[in-house]
Amino acid sequence: MEMVNLYINGKEVAAPTGSTIMQAADLAGIEIPRLCYDPDLSALGACRLCVVEVKGNRLLPASCVTPVMSGMEVFTESPAVIEARRTILELLVANHPLDCMTCDKLGACKLADYCYHYGVKESPFAGGEKHQYKCDDSNPFIIRDLNKCILCGACVRACEEMTGQDNLSYLYRGFHRKATTAGDVDYAQSDCVFCGQCVALCPTGALTEKTMAGQGRRWEIERVRTTCPFCGTGCNFDLAVKDGKVIGVLSNPDSPVNGRSLCVKGRFGWDFIYNEKRLTTPLIKKNGQFEAASWDEAFDLIAQKFNAIKDEYGPDSFAALSSARCTNEENYLVQKFTRAYMGTNNVDHCART
Amino acid sequence: MAGLATTFGSGAMTNPINDISNEAELMLLIGTNTTEAHPVIGYKMRQAARKGCKMIVCDPRRIDLVDDADYWIRHNPGTDIPLLNGMMHIIIKEGLEDKEFVAERTENYEALKATVEAYNPEYVAELTGISVDDLYTVARLYATTDKAMIFYTLGITEHICGTRNVMSIANLAMLTGHVGRPGTGVCPIRGQNNVQGACDMGALPNVFPAYQAVNNDEIRSKFEQAWGVSLPANIGLKIPEMFEAAHAGKVKAMYILGENPVLTDPNANHIKEALENLDFLVVQELFLTETAEFADVILPAASFSECDGTFTSTERRVQRVRKAIEPLPGQANWQTICQMSTRLGYTMQYDHPGQIWDEMAALSPSMAGINYERIDQVGLHWPCPSTDHPGTPFLHAGKFTRGLGIFQPSDHIPPGEMPDEEYPFLLSTGRILYHYNVTTPYSKGINSMWDREQAEVNPLDAEKLELETGSRVIVTSRRGQVSSEVKVSDRVMPGMIWMSFHHTATPTNELTSHHLDPITGTGEYKVCAVRIEKIE
Ligand code: SF4
């Protein structure tokens, strides 16, 4: 790979030819703020929060779309840059419902984080018109509050470039411009397949997981990395856990197969674990009715019956059906029990492939 | 999976999923509605197609990926073998086969050549209903593209000739040298999250973990030593045989872990009778399922979020599952199985599932190099014989698992049951995006959006039967009867009705055929004959 050398904040760094200033900075471990850039999406260059100063350039270029050049001298936090970023944030905040106290995204909201970083708390531009969009909670999975939208376009690109569903685009002009569905209908009425990629990539509280609403602040959530229990693709994600309870699923960018992509089942199907029909105690059938029993009673009865049947009819009168839904370890134990103790190879699993 | 195991020596997906995005120049999809059954793989295919990778979709139904495909082959249900043989006929006639690959890495080529000789384009067009031109186009495109991958799922295996279908796919890949390199291969995308792992762990009547045969004396004595018992050498019963034996009163007791064959197996009534006939049934389950209703004892199961362990994905990647919350029933499934076994008289004692894995891995050469520490962050693909082995993302490089790949030519085998005057419609079944077999209906969110069956019927048929979307119908086959709502859609061909099998209120599998693939015992879910009547 051909490399170019440049200077960022006075430090000499090398980057592959054709990279952007932002990529070069990322490689060198220098953080440039960004709202619309995402490594998994095409670069849009829309928010301009990533501007930097380049020696000899009068304008402040957006680092996410500006290629590096040999010998370039870049400053990522110069007074001019900071000034420009503050103005951009002030403009965004001017027509933003500053709901951070109750917003479910706080703690994972880039807008709030950057405002904090640059000390933007109120806007000299405030007082103008504000959006009064109706919140879309037409479906059980996603809350869409476009009053908090900063038009970074991540959702539009995620829907097109990750899922390929092409369900979102920009409608209207000027102040009324909106990242929304065709015909500006609610998600439930659109072609949405509820993969939630738009939610995973939205940098603000405009798109959030409905199950997590009011369940806890982002910094209180423990993330437990795991593998999806639905199909054989093997997507990884994090279970969001608060006070010993799962409250949602969050994408984990380190997932080797799926990155931050998931489908509706993996992202939103987990709530079956709290269905009130879950069985929590052993049940023994007595006179055709199931009655709750202790583990001891259940194991005693099983031991007595299985052993008696094995003694009377021989090992092959027993058969076990293991599960393509359960873990490897559970499957190993089932076949070991069947073979080693029951003495039969009558073990199979329901494999619809 | 017997088809690939016979031809290649391993039944598993040959190449990794990420080859779709990183390597492939052509994807041939046959009998897989990927965006619905394996959505994230489907999304990757769609992105690859949009970036210029060619895509051929062979499916009687107009699945979503047809919109992004370069070619759509709408062949008649149950005519996969003629289609594949027809492609191979053209490839051989035009000299497009990979002669070096065929000579060096395969055997039985002459037999293949002799079989496909009869499948001239005109004959194939007649059987499959596709045009001769399309057949030429896709045959040439697949043969002449350097990196071409084939994907299939249940649309191929759930036929009376499922194994033969798979072998025919393997024939095509070998004929053109599309195996053993990145961006090529034959990829059966496995259905459920851990169906690969259940097989790998030996939850099969003929093999111990890692496909080690129970009737091999040396292997058996290895397990006998490890487990401290003597072990049976005779091959056990496959699922359909188990239920037959239960019917016949030979199998008296069963233990069923986390499966619901009453809802998911073909010919549900037959299964119910078998379960009824048992002396004693234990079911370990999350919910009181249709199958659990028949139990004498139900042991409450813990969900994936309550247990530590591993799943093995369709690409043979072993990945961690982690306990995030305390088990709702108070204990994890592995603990329940151990306690049950111990109570019966065979002690099983582990402190953590990692120890169970290690015991298995020590007995399984192809997984010996995998342990929890190594897969803590990123899962590994087996075969992985030692702890310094990086895992094997693609199989059969330079050499097939069985040595030479063997061509297994097949002739056309028509479905076991075809529409006739009394049952004029062809019913095909499958999955929809929003459900996964048996757990998703318990997700309130998912179920509130997609809570009922919507049988797809072609507009032409809908007109004749005076149906519109939302009408209700009774669907009757020789085996049973269910009612369903209808969705009028040109996704299905005229003369065809398509249904899923996720909804208790419409137990589609009461209709499906009793015909089985004689080799795997897989039910013919994809084709049976039914009658449709409108309910006023
Ligand atoms: S989206 Fe961000 S800035 Fe807006 S209210 Fe929520 S946390 Fe605050």
Ligand code: SF4
């Ligand atoms: S909804 Fe979120 S992702 Fe979409 S444009 Fe608005 S802020 Fe960006």
Ligand code: SF4
């Ligand atoms: S949930 Fe998925 S399909 Fe729906 S709008 Fe978001 S990205 Fe698009």
Ligand code: SF4
């Ligand atoms: S998230 Fe969807 S595609 Fe991924 S493993 Fe789960 S069910 Fe399959």
Ligand code: FES
């Ligand atoms: S991050 Fe560069 S313009 Fe938005």
